[in-house]
Amino acid sequence: MRIKSTALSVALASAIALSLPALAQTVDGPTVEWNISTWGNKRAFTAGMEKTAELVAERTGGKFTMKIHYGEALSKSRENLDGLSIGAFQGASVCGFYHPGKNPAWSVLTLPFLPFSDWNVSRTVRDNMMKHPALVADMDRWNAISYMSGLIPPxxxxxxxxxxxxxxxxxxxxxxxxxxxxxxxxxxxxxxxxxxxxxxxxxxxxxxxxxxxxxxxxxxxxxxxxxxxxxxxxxxxxxxTECWIVFGKTAYGNLPQQYKDLLEDIKDAAYEAQIAAYVDIDKxxxxxxxxxxxxxxxxxxxxxxxxxxxxxxxxxxxxxxxxxxxxxxxxxxxxxxxxxxxxxxx
CATH class of the missing domain: 3.40.190.170 (Bacterial extracellular solute-binding protein, family 7)
Structure with a gap:
């Protein structure tokens, strides 16, 4: 009975472990500290970024941290791409129409009356478009890579x-x-x-x-x-209005692979937090x-x-x-x- 009980316990524990979400797993690695530049105060728009920072720290036991600097403390809103290009900070919020000359291809997402019919369509389309060569080239000029959209509502x-x-x-x-x-x-x-x-x-x-x-x-x-x-x-x-989160290409490139994988793993949760924030504030x-x-x-x-x-x-x-x-x-x-x-x- 004791052996059977132990075997059953092991099997049950294994089943529970397999059913736990990936977010419960710990990622080991070096100590990395990033600074993120944005404008304004905490609000619905910053929820996705805040969730990303929270989960990165949680999943790495505090070894990988992102400190979000609000109120243009690190850079003016129109100059975040400039700051990334010289490595003044490692991540930032960007709104394309603040500086259309810096990211002309991204303006396609700001054309009026595009049929983004629901949150799922909006996220899917914007995520896929971030990989388009023209949009990638815009960010390359600023030593930046796109991470996720702010999913700005209509x-x-x-x-x-x-x-x-x-x-x-x-x-x-x-x-x-x-x-x-x-x-x-x-x-x-x-x-x-x-x-x-x-x-x-x-x-x-x-x-x-x-x-x-x-x-x-x-x-x-x-x-x-x-x-x-x-x-x-x-x-x-x-x-x-297309606004999105960008990382410095050099800073991202210096991350160990497990941290890059982690950023992808938590993106769904960050988007869920972003959408929930918009829905809640509308109510x-x-x-x-x-x-x-x-x-x-x-x-x-x-x-x-x-x-x-x-x-x-x-x-x-x-x-x-x-x-x-x-x-x-x-x-x-x-x-x-x-x-x-x-x-x-x-």
């Missing part, structure tokens, strides 16, 4: 003053919007500007801009825009927005007109402006093919 607008109840009301409005979203707003007659996120509150308060296009809803609350705004849109779904923010601000809901006819005048024309303009820099048409076609493939897989 953008809406928030502002003060006369609300743009009709599409014609946007004419002449000064709006914080970048990339293809800025081009779309310009077609509506607005005057787009690429004010960095930390400066939007002051710009809106002083009247330098009259509205800001931001990911719904976390960015509005993160930068406290509801405090000084009077209205917001809830169904324009202009498109996404909190939407009721508050509706209580305090005027919600603008455009009709199906208005949305169809918006997409007609500011969708495909912006895509065509983007191709024409970038074709001499890289195969812009081929890149856009690759993106649309990835979206179609991902949608069929959901």
């Amino acid at each position: 953008n809406e607008a928030m502002g003060r003053g006369k609300p743009p109840a009709t599409l014609s009301d946007w004419k002449g409005m000064r709006v914080r919007a970048g990339g293809g979203l800025g081009d779309a707003m310009e077609i509506l007659g607005a005057v787009p500007t690429t004010v960095p996120a930390p400066d939007v509150y002051t710009s809106l308060e002083r009247g330098t801009i009259e509205a800001a296009v931001f990911p719904f809803t976390y960015a509005f609350s993160a930068y406290k825009l509801p405090e000084i705004s009077t209205w917001y849109t809830s169904n324009m779904s202009l498109g996404v 909190k923010n939407v009721p508050v927005f509706r209580e305090k601000l005027q919600e603008l809901v455009y009709t199906d006819e208005q949305l169809a007109e918006l997409r007609r005048v500011a969708g495909q024309p912006v895509w065509d303009k983007w191709v024409a402006e970038n074709q001499d820099k890289f195969d812009a048409r081929g890149l856009l076609d690759a993106l649309l093919a990835e979206i179609e493939k991902a949608q069929k897989g959901t």
